[in-house]
Amino acid sequence: MTEAPLSGLFAEAERQLVICNACRYCEGYCAVFPALELRRTLTEGDITHLANLCHDCRDCYTACMYAPPHEFAIDPPAILSAVRSESYDRYLPKLPGGKTAIAASALVVFAICALAAGGASRVAGSPYRVIAYPALVTAATLAIAWGIALTGWAAVRYWRDTGGRFTFRGLVPAAVAAATLRNLRGGGADCAYPGDDPSPWRRRLHHLVAGGFTLCFASTVAAAVSQDIAGDPPPYPLLSAPVLLGITGGAGLAVGSSALLVLKRKSDISLNGAGSSAPDYALLTALLVLSVTGLLTLVLRGTAAFAPVLVIHLCAVMVSFAIFPYTKFVHAIYRFLALVHDASERA
């Protein structure tokens, strides 16, 4: 009560959440409202934590008797989404030229490497006919290290700012909540997404995308194991771990992200809230490009189109690694940290 007054988005979030805390009708929907009830006063860190704990299921909005046009004008998903978007930027260093410059430079660097290095392999369908193995490994390592370093730094700053709490007892429920997307279940009522009626599809499609992403990652690991441990260089046959994992993962990613793009479009038409959805479109489109180009390298590996498609796919991968700290992808990191904090403070 004696803290400095909050301003901007935080002041509006506080205005709304104070009313939510006096009402409490929504506490059965997700983790946000029980977490709010633990706090009688709200700091910027508290609000950032609650914003990242919010999974944007929108059940509280459709259930709110104080939603606009009521004069209290309560719309937690919109204000928390705005705070969340802002928090994605806040903890990263501001780089000159922004995301476009990073993406462009990563692309140019990788393209030059690919062209200059050339492939030494004579095996048809082998990636190393297109690009030299050391060039690929160097570029990938640099991009991954850069992405991990940036997000790690941002995550540490976020954790400090939100007064993050960690207990081992909180880790398991947080992991379960993340893996099952419990907070997109609306306490059993499902999400009011893309319209006002409850639907399980956003949660299911998110599982498809996250699962697809994980399988693609597993495919890469399997390929690395085959090549570097088993001594079996690419290309791999259809009935091999890297290819099977890659096909199923790529298909899941492609189908899931396209369907989420369709839902997103419907939701934007029905939604009257604030908050930018451009980063959502960007992430989903990027995942779609990654998965489709990845699948094409498999389909076209016996043809003349293989080399250009592979270069496009690898460029997409490198650019993604280089810019992911500046994309919506980081929602996975902040939201998991918020879930750990939440489970820990209630453990």
Next chain:
Amino acid sequence: MTDWDVVVIGGGNAGLVAAIAARHRVPRVLLLERADSAMRGGNTRHTRNARCASPAYPAAELWEDLSGVGPPGPLAQLTVERSSAVPEWMTAHGVRWQPALAGTLHLGRTNRFFLGGGKALVNTYHRVAASLGVDVRYEAQVTDLSFDGPRCIAVVLADGTRVQARAVVCASGGFEANIDWLRKYWGDAADNFLIRGCPQNDGQVLAALFAHGASSAGVERGFHSVAIDARAPRFDGGIATRLDSVPFSIVVNSSGRRFYDEGEDLWPKRYAIWGRNVAGQPGQIAYSLWDSKVNELFLPPMFRPVVEADVRSLAGSLGLDASAVAATVAGYNAAVRPGTFDPSRLDSCSTEGLEPPKSHWALPLDTPPYFGIALRPGITFTYLGVRVDESARVLLGSEPASNVFAAGEIMSGNILSSGYLAGFGVTIGHVWGRIAGESAARAAVAR
């Protein structure tokens, strides 16, 4: 050719349940909602639970609780009996449940909380109604019912449209949002009432029924009200504006004097009398004052309290006479007897030799900072309504109307008299919505 089998006036829980119950029996059901789709649902938007008899909460105990808040009306017994079937009906019609909300654990046995509260309930019932083929017309304000003897031949809308129906259910709520009507019974005090419920409940349908000779049920000054923050909006403030500080505070009127035992009983059993308590004070205003010892013992209020370092400054900031309030606090502090403080039960902290006493949770106001909030009566709904029989049929004089039925707040005077029991409004809406919907469907077929 009559357009509809059943027309339901009002889209709160009573109206929605009536429409759904009627649609289970007859094909052509129309629901007239006065609000637009965003603000639909009447006072049900502000509800969160239903108090129903169950194995854990026997009908006899519910009856006892109901009798405890005032003499029950002639249909109270039937309401209690039928209440046990309500939760199952709700579940069967898509309602989801949640544990008792934080801060309401004492209601966990007696009341069932629906997930997301009343607007979620309204949304669920609208989805069910739509899937069953109930037609809904929004922004449909009913101004009159057209009678031919005991039979209603048409419902008249504000735009002049006449809607013909074989049977009509009136579930349009009380008249609490009609300040002129309240003024007839309360005088100028009504100007200081805040209406927690929706602004559409101006009693237009109720007045039309009275004009056509409907018998009344309930007392003129009967209503459910609670003490709410004086800064709450004039209409539609709902749950967030209520204040739970009373049992942990002292409450003074505009002269700085206490006027009622703040610790008479557990708050859930007393919250509903404080609207009336404040309504009885000069200017219909009172002030809840507490100190930092108890500041976090009740749900946080929506509006920030006034905070001052000493009692005199607090009184001044609230616009009260500082000396009068200081004298009241000094007298109260001197009368507080030591005891074991326990917010969860009727504890042993009380005053001695003080009039009025504070029977429980009496702690001296001695730990700065001090907090205060001004209170006004917040009216939820009025009880005066139309008299109905056991089939929810409206009585015109002593004769039953042939095809007009009533459910919910518009007939709550058949059940409630002065006090209120948390969650019973939703129970009344469901029990009588169902009876009225089924009766109307039967009347429509019998024609």
